[in-house]
Structures are given as C-alpha cells and as structure tokens.
Amino acid sequence: MLDQTDKVSDDQTVTIPNLLIGSRSDSEDMSSKNPSGVSSEESHKKTCADCGTTKTPLWRGGPAGPKSLCNACGIRSRKKRRAILEEQAAVLLMALSYGSVYA
Numbered sequence: 001m002l003d004q005t006d007k008v009s010d011d012q013t014v015t016i017p018n019l020l021i022g023s024r025s026d027s028e029d030m031s032s033k034n035p036s037g038v039s040s041e042e043s044h045k046k047t048c049a050d051c052g053t054t055k056t057p058l059w060r061g062g063p064a065g066p067k068s069l070c071n072a073c074g075i076r077s078r079k080k081r082r083a084i085l086e087e088q089a090a091v092l093l094m095a096l097s098y099g100s101v102y103a
Contacts, residue, residue, distance in 0.1 A: 048073055 045054045048070035049062060059067035060074025069077060 050077070 046059065046067075047054050048056070049064040049068045050073040051070060053070050056070035056072070058071045058074075060069045060071060060077075061067060062069035062074060062077050
C-alpha cells in the first residue's frame with residue numbers, strides 16, 4: 001500500500017490523496033444503529049417535559065434541567081417565574097415601607 005507520498009523514482013514524487021478522510025465504514029454505520037436497525041437518534045427523541053412535543057426550533061431550560069422544555073413551554077415557564085418573583089418583590093417592598101420587616 002502506498003503512503004500519501006511515495007517515491008516512484010529519484011526524480012518523481014507521487015502524492016495520493018487520502019479518500020477515506022471523513023467517510024464512515026460499514027462497521028461505524030452499524031454501531032450507530034440499535035439491533036432493530038433504527039438509528040439511536042430516531043429511537044431516543046427528545047421530548048418536552050411539559051407538553052411532550054418532539055419538534056421545536058429551540059430547546060429551553062426548565063425545572064427538569066437544561067434543554068428540557070420546548071420553546072413555547074420554556075417561554076411560558078419563564079413568564080410564570082418572573083411574575084412570581086415580581087409579586088414577591090412587591091410584597092417585600094410593601095412590608096419594608098410599612099416597617100414590618102427590617103433589612
């Protein structure tokens with residue numbers, strides 16, 4: 001087998017491109033599939049922890065961890081969290097202004 005550059009004679013050098021770079025062998029193709037012949041990506045689809053959808057333009061973080069919510073549920077969850085935090089801040093501000101809570 002010739003290496004990438006082998007001397008043919010003293011004056012000539014032949015360069016053979018490596019055609020196998022980036023290509024997958026049959027054994028690699030089979031290793032990415034489970035015994036039923038379905039690829040691991042198809043058998044393990046990501047689903048939203050809230051609504052169960054599998055298609056979304058962006059996965060967002062939620063209570064179940066990073067990238068556990070679809071885009072819509074992630075936005076809804078963030079709005080709920082923000083509303084709760086704003087309500088708690090308003091209650092704390094009122095309590096501080098009336099002097100019932102000391103900072």
